[in-house]
Amino acid sequence: MATRDRRLAEFDGAGEPPPGLxxxxxxxxxxxxxQLPFACRYVEGRWQNDAAGVPVEATVIGWRVPRMKHSGVA
Known part of the structure; x- marks a missing residue:
């Protein structure tokens, strides 16, 4: 259960995310x-794939604002 708790702690979104985010x-x-490999939006009480606009058919238990990706270029 430690892995679940650790992962859940990393997804610190509370309530619903801001509209359109x-x-x-x-x-x-x-x-x-x-973690789903694509961004999602919360629209009218349902989660959907941000790019495709199709509903997410999974139980979402947490969300977070995307983390900055490092390019590795100095």
Whole structure:
């Protein structure tokens, strides 16, 4: 259970994300917790894939604002 708690702590979004904001989501199923590999938006009470606009068919248990990616270039 430590892994689930650790992952959930990394997704610190409380309540609903601001309208129109693409976010990273943490999902859970019978196999455990996992982050979806695409950004999502919360629209009219439902999660959807930001790019495709299709509903997310998973149980979302947390969200966060996307983290900055380092390019590795100095």
């Amino acid at each position: 693409p976010v990273e989501v943490l999902c859970e199923d019978h196999s455990g917790t996992y």
